[in-house]
Amino acid sequence: MVVPVSYYLALSVALFALGVIGVLIRRNVLVILMCIEMMLNAVNLAFIGFADYFKAVDGQMFVFFVMTVAAAEVAVGLALIVAIFRNRATVYVDEFNILKW
Amino acid sequence: MQIIFFILAGVALVTGGLVVFQRHPLRSALWLIVNFFAVAGIYLLAHAEFIAAIQVIVYAGAIMVLFLFVIMLLNLREPEAEAKFMHLGQKVGGIILAVFTVLLLIYGVMQVVLPPGKAAPPGLGNTESIARLLFTDYLLPFEVTSVLLLVAIVGAVVLAKSKLK
Numbered sequence: 001m002v003v004p005v006s007y008y009l010a011l012s013v014a015l016f017a018l019g020v021i022g023v024l025i026r027r028n029v030l031v032i033l034m035c036i037e038m039m040l041n042a043v044n045l046a047f048i049g050f051a052d053y054f055k056a057v058d059g060q061m062f063v064f065f066v067m068t069v070a071a072a073e074v075a076v077g078l079a080l081i082v083a084i085f086r087n088r089a090t091v092y093v094d095e096f097n098i099l100k101w
Numbered sequence: 102m103q104i105i106f107f108i109l110a111g112v113a114l115v116t117g118g119l120v121v122f123q124r125h126p127l128r129s130a131l132w133l134i135v136n137f138f139a140v141a142g143i144y145l146l147a148h149a150e151f152i153a154a155i156q157v158i159v160y161a162g163a164i165m166v167l168f169l170f171v172i173m174l175l176n177l178r179e180p181e182a183e184a185k186f187m188h189l190g191q192k193v194g195g196i197i198l199a200v201f202t203v204l205l206l207i208y209g210v211m212q213v214v215l216p217p218g219k220a221a222p223p224g225l226g227n228t229e230s231i232a233r234l235l236f237t238d239y240l241l242p243f244e245v246t247s248v249l250l251l252v253a254i255v256g257a258v259v260l261a262k263s264k265l266k
Contacts, residue, residue, distance in 0.1 A: 003106045003146060009210050011110045011143070015117055017203040022121035024195030030126045030172060034133050037164065038117055041140055044152075052147035053215070057230045060152050061239050064231070067159055068246045072253035074164050078171045079260035085175050086263065091126075 008049025015042035027092045029084075033077050040070045106146055113139040126177055130168045137161040151228040 015038060022035030044063045051059025085091060088098070116136040123129045137160045144153035235243055 003103055005215065006210075007103075007106060007110070008143075008147065011113065013203060013206045013210065014114055015140075016206065017199055018114070018117040018121055020202050021196060021199040024198055025192045026121065028126050030168065030175075030177075031120070031129050034120060034126075034129055034168065037160070038120060038133065038136065041137065041160070044156075045140060045143065048144050048147045048149045048152060051149065057227075057234050060149050060227075060231055061234055063149075063152050064155070064235070065242060065246060067155060068249065071159060071164060072249055074167060075253050075257040076260065078167055079257040082171060082174065083260050091175060091177060 005049050005053040008052075009046055012042045012046040012049065015039075015045065027094055029081055029091050029093050029096070032093065033074065033081070037070060037074065040066055102146065106143065109139045109142045109146070112136075113143070126172050127169070130165060130172060133168075134161050134165050137165070148227060151231050 019035045019039030019042060022038070023032050026032055026035065044066055047059040047063045047066070051057065051063075081091065084096060084098075088095065090096070113136055116132045116139065119132040120129045120136060123132065137156060141153045141156040141161070144150075144156060
């Protein structure tokens with residue numbers, strides 16, 4: 001029994017939605033970054049589902065590149081969080097108002 | 102096979118929910134590792150063995166270790182404190198926006214008319230076909246990726262350095 005591509009898409013949409021909810025309602029910047037990772041993962045899942053459906057490896061190539069970008073993004077993002085924490089001693093996004101005058 | 106998919110999808114959704122709704126970031130990070138493992142299992146079901154291995158090594162291994170390291174470095178012992186002013190509007194607005202996103206995504210997915218799937222071409226295994234494509238058609242993006250990683254390394258070091266002179 002092969003899993004239909006629509007199941008992959010449904011799971012992908014659900015995971016993406018969870019990530020969106022997390023980014024919008026959480027205040028801890030670390031959790032927000034984790035939710036962004038979860039959204040990237042959901043997109044990867046859609047790519048993999050289509051790659052399996054069309055029997056083409058190109059989709060898996062894109063997942064490979066998305067993962068590279070995600071790794072780079074996390075490294076820079078966490079460095080930013082550490083830098084901000086050193087300045088403001090907080091990880092809550094509503095207290096990061098240094099860009100406001 | 103569908104039963105395995107449903108089990109893994111259930112695990113992924115439940116742990117995803119736990120990531121979002123746990124108050125302590127450390128627990129969120131640990132649940133996210135379980136989530137990544139479940140998604141890696143789904144990749145295996147979709148005949149993407151190489152990507153599943155990379156998912157476990159890079160996401161569940163490297164990226165989450167980085168997260169846990171930073172959480173412990175910042176020493177966030179207490180769970181998320183109450184906001185100084187009410188954030189009810191933010192929560193309600195966030196959920197409404199998320200619901201709209203979901204509806205938009207579902208609408209987009211429903212619009213698609215898929216051509217019928219193909220039978221698997223014989224021959225190459227998953228890793229071998231990825232490698233062949235990576236070093237022929239996708240050679241330039243692959244090389245650009247290395248530059249991206251270099252930039253990320255330099256950027257992270259510069260940002261995390263305590264004093265810039």
